[in-house]
Amino acid sequence: MNKKILSNIFLSTLYLSSFTFGGGYVIVTLLKKKFVDELHWIDQQEMLDLVAIAQSSPGAIAVNGAIVVGYKLAGLPGVFCAVLGAVIPPFVILTVISFFYTAFKENLMIQAMLNGMKAGVGAVILSVVYDMGGDVVKEKDPLLIILMAASFIAAYFYHVNVIFIILTAALAGVCKTIIRKLRNEA
Amino acid sequence: MTYLKLFWAFFQIGAFSFGGGYAAMPLIKQQVITTYHWLTMNDFTDLITISQMTPGPIAINSATFVGNQIAGIPGAFFATIGCILPSCVFVTFLSWAYNRYKNLSILQDILESLRPAVVSMIAVAGIDILLPAVFPSGSISFLSDQIKLRPVLYFAAAVFLLRKKKKDPILVMVLCGIAEIVVQLIAPGV
Known part of the structure; x- marks a missing residue:
């Protein structure tokens, strides 16, 4: 069961982080949709407070949103899976772009x-x-x-x-x- | 040593960017251009442009990009870890405290007075991107040979599309880019 929660957290943040344009606020809204409306793992009022924490803390809101949800659902292992999922997409995409940037800057x-x-x-x-x-x-x-x-x-x-x-x-x-x-x- | 510098520069960015999204931009500029001279203003502007068009937070995108440019994939790794570590510690601590005390009022008071400062710093970063495009010589002047008219037109068109037509920011930026490509195809080197 615990494994299922962790893989669900990881896959959700990975997916949202790969396909969400328009910044952290959008990701936080989608996290709410997934974990409050679809899975019912977090209740509405608590999610509002978690979002407030994510938005008032330093750092990227998408990452902070992943952390609060990960912590709420599965403690520190949850935080680890959520952050990993949130960071892998931009890391891979920008590494590829960085590689081409050096080559294409002269074009x-x-x-x-x-x-x-x-x-x-x-x-x-x-x-x-x-x-x-x-x-x-x-x-x-x-x-x-x-x-x-x-x-x-x-x-x-x-x-x-x-x-x-x-x-x-x-x-x-x-x-x-x-x-x-x-x-x-x- | 480079890895450590990358880690520390992005640690500070992660620790002091409040408000999400563009709030990290002034800090990234401070660290990457002013303090460490890792990117030129031109590269930085390209990075912000690229960040707008790809998913993912500006801070993480920048950490990966700058790390890669300076020290390859290991550099990107250390910069990114530095960038997210403050969040991990701070937000996990707050989540824990919230579970115990369920009270966030002081935090929100502080955030309220941070917001005006963050708005101003984002404004400065935006102006610093716009002005060099309009005044390539670096100083503000209204002599006709010192000012580039095309960026002014793009800017005006972009503001119109964003504010009046409520168009998507990515679309607006791409249109500006395509306009310049068309100009260069018709009259190269203008």
């Missing part, structure tokens, strides 16, 4: 394709930023808007190390939590 048509796509990638990324930034502004919390502006200035004009910016923002979050707790007690 004029491939160069033209990649050059043309740069403007498209820029548009895709800035479009995501527009949506995410809009969500931040909608919260109407001055602290968050100041954090956003300050991080941009620090990263763009002063080239501050991104790890430092992340730690500073996290610290602001901790301070905010503490201040609110103290106020609630007072």
